[in-house]
Amino acid sequence: MPLPNTLPKPMQSLTTSSRYTEQSQNREPFLIVDRVSKTYATPKGPYTVLEGVDLTIFESEFVCLIGHSGCGKSTLLDMVSGFRKPSTGEVRLQGRQIARPGPDRMVVFQNYALLPWKTAFENVYLGVNAVYPEKSKKEKAEIVRSHLAMVGLEEAANKRPGQLSGGMKQRVSIARALSIRPQVLILDEPFGALDAITKEELQEELLKIWEEHKITVLMITHDIDEALFLADRIVMMTNGPAAKIGEVMNVPFSRPRERAQLLEDPHYYTLRNHALDYLFSGAVSSH
Amino acid sequence: MANPALRLPSPSPTLLSKWMPYIIPPVLCTGVVLIIWQALCLSPETKMPGPLKVIAQTMELILNPFAEGGIGVQLFTSLQRVALGYVLAAIVGVSIGMIIGVNTFLRRGFDPMIQVLRTIPPLAWLPIALAIFQDGQPASLFLIFITAIWPIVINTAVGVQQIPKDYDNVAKVLQLSGREYLFNILIPSTVPYIFTGLRIGIGLAWLAIVAAEMLASGAGGIGFYIWDAYNAGNDNGMSQIVLAVFCVGIIGLLLDRLVGYLGSLIVSES
Numbered sequence: 001m002p003l004p005n006t007l008p009k010p011m012q013s014l015t016t017s018s019r020y021t022e023q024s025q026n027r028e029p030f031l032i033v034d035r036v037s038k039t040y041a042t043p044k045g046p047y048t049v050l051e052g053v054d055l056t057i058f059e060s061e062f063v064c065l066i067g068h069s070g071c072g073k074s075t076l077l078d079m080v081s082g083f084r085k086p087s088t089g090e091v092r093l094q095g096r097q098i099a100r101p102g103p104d105r106m107v108v109f110q111n112y113a114l115l116p117w118k119t120a121f122e123n124v125y126l127g128v129n130a131v132y133p134e135k136s137k138k139e140k141a142e143i144v145r146s147h148l149a150m151v152g153l154e155e156a157a158n159k160r161p162g163q164l165s166g167g168m169k170q171r172v173s174i175a176r177a178l179s180i181r182p183q184v185l186i187l188d189e190p191f192g193a194l195d196a197i198t199k200e201e202l203q204e205e206l207l208k209i210w211e212e213h214k215i216t217v218l219m220i221t222h223d224i225d226e227a228l229f230l231a232d233r234i235v236m237m238t239n240g241p242a243a244k245i246g247e248v249m250n251v252p253f254s255r256p257r258e259r260a261q262l263l264e265d266p267h268y269y270t271l272r273n274h275a276l277d278y279l280f281s282g283a284v285s286s287h
Numbered sequence: 288m289a290n291p292a293l294r295l296p297s298p299s300p301t302l303l304s305k306w307m308p309y310i311i312p313p314v315l316c317t318g319v320v321l322i323i324w325q326a327l328c329l330s331p332e333t334k335m336p337g338p339l340k341v342i343a344q345t346m347e348l349i350l351n352p353f354a355e356g357g358i359g360v361q362l363f364t365s366l367q368r369v370a371l372g373y374v375l376a377a378i379v380g381v382s383i384g385m386i387i388g389v390n391t392f393l394r395r396g397f398d399p400m401i402q403v404l405r406t407i408p409p410l411a412w413l414p415i416a417l418a419i420f421q422d423g424q425p426a427s428l429f430l431i432f433i434t435a436i437w438p439i440v441i442n443t444a445v446g447v448q449q450i451p452k453d454y455d456n457v458a459k460v461l462q463l464s465g466r467e468y469l470f471n472i473l474i475p476s477t478v479p480y481i482f483t484g485l486r487i488g489i490g491l492a493w494l495a496i497v498a499a500e501m502l503a504s505g506a507g508g509i510g511f512y513i514w515d516a517y518n519a520g521n522d523n524g525m526s527q528i529v530l531a532v533f534c535v536g537i538i539g540l541l542l543d544r545l546v547g548y549l550g551s552l553i554v555s556e557s
Contacts, residue, residue, distance in 0.1 A: 081460065101460040113453035117475040126471055130461040180461075 030059040030216055031080065031184055036089035038075050049075050051242040053089075055235060060214035064227035067237030067246075068279065073220045074188060076237075080218060081107050081186050093183060103131045106182035110189045112169040114161040114176075120168075121157040124148060124176045131180040147179040148172075150209060167198035171205075178209065187219040191226065200259070203229055211256055224275045227251075228268060229259060236278050247278060336526050344526035358512065358534055365496050365508040366538070372431025373492045380436040380488070381481055384443025385473065394444060405437030409495035413502055423506045427499035434495040438487035446480025447473065482550030489546045493539045509535055 033055040039048045049072040057063050065073050078084040079091050082101040091098045093105065101107075106127075114123045124144045132140060148157050151171035161169050170190055177185055190206075191199040207230055210217055221227050227234045231251050238246040249271065253262055262268050321338050328337035336344065352359030387394040412433050416426035454476060458468050500510025509531055516527040 083456065083459070101456070101462070103461055105460070107456070107460050109453055109456065111453060113457050115454060115457070115472065115475070118471075126457075126463075126467075127461050130463050130467060 027058045029056045030061070030094060031057040031218070032092045033076070033080070034089050034092065036076070036079060036086040036091060038072070038079065038084065039087045048242040049240060050244065052244055055245060055248075057216060057218065060216055062210060062217045062230055062232045063219070063235060064231035064233075065218065065220045065235045065237065066222065066224065066227055066275070066279065067243065068239050069222075071237045071240045072243040073237060077186055077188055077218065077220055080184070081105050103127070103180045104183045105186055106177040106180055106184075108170070108173050108177045108185065108187040108190045110192060112161070112166075112173045114169055114172055116161050119158045119160055120148060120153055120164065120172045120175075121145075123161070123172055124179050127176050127180045143179055144175075147175040150178070151175045151205060165198075166194050167202060170194065170202060174202075174206065174209075178213065178215070182215070184216045184218060187217065189220050189222065192222065199226075204259070206230065207257065224272055224279075227275070228253075228271060229257060229262060234275065236275065249275060334525060336529065341526040341529045344523040345530045348527065348530060356512075358509070358531060361507060361509045361512040361531075362534060362538060364506075365500065365510065368427060368500075368508060369431055369489075369492050369496050369542075372428045372496075373435050373489060375428070376432045376435040376488060376492065377439060377485060379432075380439030380484065381443050383436075384440045384481075384484070385447055385477070387440070388444035388447025388477075389473075401437060401440060404433075405441070409434045409491075409498045410502075413499065416499075417502075427496070427506070427508075430499040431492045431495045435488035435492035438491065439481070439484040442480045442484030442487070443477060446477035449480065450476045479550070479554045482546070482554065486543060486546045486550060489542045490539065493535075493542055497535060 033053055036050060036053045037048065038050045039046045041047075053076060055063075065076065067073050075084060079086050080098065082098050082105065085099070098105070114120075115126070118126065121144055124147060125140065128135075128140045128143050132143070135143075145154070145157070148154055151174055153168060153171050153175065156164060156168055156172075161172070164172065174190070191202055194202065203226060209215075210230075217230075219230070224234075228251055234249045234251060235245055236247045236249065237243050251271065253265065253268070325337040325339060327333075328335050328340070342349075348358055351357055352362075354360075387397050409430055412430050413426070416429045416433075417423075420426045420429060450472065454472050458472055463471065496508065497510035497513070500506070500508040501514040513528050513531045516524045516531070521527075
């Protein structure tokens, strides 16, 4: 198993050092996945999806999770969001064990999960109203409006999801997630169903919002370019069953990132090839 | 041949020719049935009047439906009764459906009972209803209620189970309260299923009313009217009955379409 430091060390050749190295030196761990395993009982006996997963994420870090389908990425994400419980081990956010879903770990679902009978405004309002019951109607409406504006959807506030394109729906979903100020934003392949142009637009918007709010992000993706553009660190998982974290890759590019600039950087391709190699051979041979 | 068509480019022929394939078959088939009916009733011994005789004998009733004891008045009485029993069935049915839809234990517990009760025909309930209430009016209400409620319960429960998991996940992650979940997710996503149940229910309620009024007599209504005309045995009795039965059919159809229309209004909203 190649470790990150066996790489041709792109960090040293860049003038700016990685955010992650700063954080790991200066900050307390924020979100900890501590020796987590998940086993399901099946008619053929117990089936282990994840085994001994350890991961420490720092505050306002952007972490992407990549791996083959069925490697348990979503299961791991579900244990952070609280929809599933680890069979052994635990997940802690700021020292508190995660036992159930909550708005401090808001999820942007793969298929948007907007309520079709509510307008964009009402979909966001539902969350704001649930999380800030003490605020006045006017204040809550103002929060909703400002977050819809943040994702460029003021015009579409009174439209229902059925009248919105896939990209607009995902914008509403992101606005809903951010409007309740979660400590961790969890995204499960949020742009997987979108066309290439919309996808790039939304990646850039997400990055801008993240840079403004300095929110902690944990995101699943299949797209290595997406991960390299967005993440501070890319967590690569081994193939299931009994998947674990195979390798964690630092993405040392300075911020704010420009896609065009990134594509000209030779280290971009070094990292990209390494990740591809890992996914297409390393993950398999590690078992 | 083509010339007259070219000189008259009016839109009405196209509109007419568009609808003709839908108008001609029902008119033709209904006509044939009426002719056969008329032919079958030609014998002077038959007690069953042909369509021409029915119209001739009931012209007075058709023209004055809202005279005292007229057919319109009777239908109105029946509609009021159905409305009351049906609204009760809808309220109770949707509530029970939601509860057993949400709770697996209750669903499994009550399902066998519901499956048996829903197959019991309205007439079988009648003696039970009369025994319980000792009076025609509440007994007929009970009959409508108990006939209409089952499809409403079953469809509502199915609708609750069909709520997409994503919506439940949103509710969980936002930690919505029971009340918020009920009004923002449970009811809106179940509405199409509820309306399916309500539509089947209104049909059954209308079926039950005629049976109820025939036997739990004395309180008026179209069922009572039919039974009364039969018992009186007048010359034009059978014609009255045929007219009344025809009206029952038309009203039943209208009720079905009305609930279907209301449902489509609400469902298309979401």
